[in-house]
Amino acid sequence: xxxxxxxxxxxxxxxxxxxxxxxxxxxxxxxxxxxxxxxxxxxxxxxxxxxxxxxxxxxxxxxxxxxxxxxxxxxxxxxxxxxxxxxxxxxxxxxxxxxxxxxxxxxxxxxxxxxxxxxxxxxxxxxxxxxxxxxxxxxxxxxxxxxxxxxxxxxxxxxxxxxxxxxxxxxxxxxxxxxxxxxxxxxxxxxxxxxxxxxxxxxxxxxxxxxxxxxxxxxxxxxxxxxxxxxxxxxxxxxxxxxxxxxxxxxxxxxxxx
Numbered sequence: 581x582x583x584x585x586x587x588x589x590x591x592x593x594x595x596x597x598x599x600x601x602x603x604x605x606x607x608x609x610x611x612x613x614x615x616x617x618x619x620x621x622x623x624x625x626x627x628x629x630x631x632x633x634x635x636x637x638x639x640x641x642x643x644x645x646x647x648x649x650x651x652x653x654x655x656x657x658x659x660x661x662x663x664x665x666x667x668x669x670x671x672x673x674x675x676x677x678x679x680x681x682x683x684x685x686x687x688x689x690x691x692x693x694x695x696x697x698x699x700x701x702x703x704x705x706x707x708x709x710x711x712x713x714x715x716x717x718x719x720x721x722x723x724x725x726x727x728x729x730x731x732x733x734x735x736x737x738x739x740x741x742x743x744x745x746x747x748x749x750x751x752x753x754x755x756x757x758x759x760x761x762x763x764x765x766x767x768x769x770x771x772x773x774x775x776x777x778x779x780x781x782x783x784x785x786x787x788x789x790x791x792x793x794x795x796x797x798x799x800x801x802x803x804x805x806x807x808x809x810x811x812x813x814x815x816x817x818x819x820x821x822x823x824x825x826x827x828x829x830x831x832x833x834x835x836x837x838x
Contacts, residue, residue: 602653
């Protein structure tokens with residue numbers, strides 16, 4: 581979790597905006613299970629405690645039509661980004677969508693080409709709020725190509741922080757307005773919490789080694805004892821070899837001398 585938080589701090593310090601993605605819900609969840617509310621509020625408060633200001637939530641469209649998801653998972657946000665419906669666990673579906681102040685529909689930027697026609701301008705303004713998404717770029721060239729496509733597009737792009745967004749739990753309030761971020765009413769310095777993400781980060785904490793010094797000394801003592809035993813054993817082998825060699829090489833009897 582620490583590395584995840586550091587990565588978000590780095591993105592935010594580079595003028596990025598943070599949106600909480602909808603969690604995966606277990607297939608065993610029921611309408612009486614209210615754990616989603618506590619997990620969502622706890623995660624938002626964890627981000628805020630580390631100087632990260634989420635501005636909204638991203639979820640599949642069917643979340644707004646689910647009574648449990650809308651009440652327990654989305655009620656913290658006044659801005660949500662709605663993606664096309666995907667396979668997911670429904671708990672208590674309804675035929676009424678929960679309303680939000682700002683709820684753009686998200687489509688991949690590449691899909692926009694399906695609606696464009698040569699020499700024909702699209703209807704502007706569009707009949708609904710849209711947000712365009714990009715997959716993570718595999719390399720810098722792909723990112724530069726996407727930036728070039730954005731710059732040549734007729735679509736106006738703006739910083740999400742310039743709009744008014746609010747995320748609120750029982751313990752913390754996150755707001756944005758005019759490009760500024762506030763946590764509990766206090767302006768957030770987005771560069772204050774920036775940390776360089778170490779490529780050699782240890783994902784698993786090293787186990788504490790107790791009595792390591794004592795065991796090290798014991799190992800050395802055992803090695804000395806084993807070495808001495810092997811030396812004595814080798815000496816006896818050598819003496820025995822010499823004695824039996826003389827016994828069979830010399831005629832006339834036994835020679836006890838080495």
